[in-house]
Every structure is written in structure tokens, then in C-alpha cells.
Amino acid sequence: MHLMKSKEIHECAVHKAFAKLTILGFELEDLKLDLKRGTIGTITIEEHERLIAGTERRIQIWNYIAKLIETNE
Secondary structure, three states: OOOOOHHHHHHHHHHHHHHHHHHHHHHHHHHHHHHHHOOOOOOOHHHHHHHHHHHHHHHHHHHHHHHHHHHOO
């Protein structure tokens, strides 16, 4: 088993955090576009707005995690 060095772990963590932020950004764009188009499926507008708010919160959390990772050199 290959044990990663601290620098390797740090670099992988940076990449994973920013990949997650990218995916969440796409999800948020899709959710907002679905709401604008009215293509939200069988859920209510309020439920869809909660999905948007939840995604925005997850982005805030992942931004915080990314900041912690970057400043912990």
C-alpha cells in the first residue's frame, strides 16, 4: 500500500474541493434554470426553492472547506 505524503494529500484535497464546487455550481445553475422554465417536475415551487437554497448552503460550506485547505499549507 502506497502511503501518500502530506503534500500529496493536500494537493488531492484541493482538487477534490474545487471539483465539488464546480459540480455544485452546475447543479445550482440547472436548478435555477428549471425554476425559470417551470420544469420542476412533480414537486412544488417551494420545494424546488428549498433545493436551490440547500445547494447554495452546500456551496458556502465547500467554499469554507476549500479556504481551510488552501490556507493550511
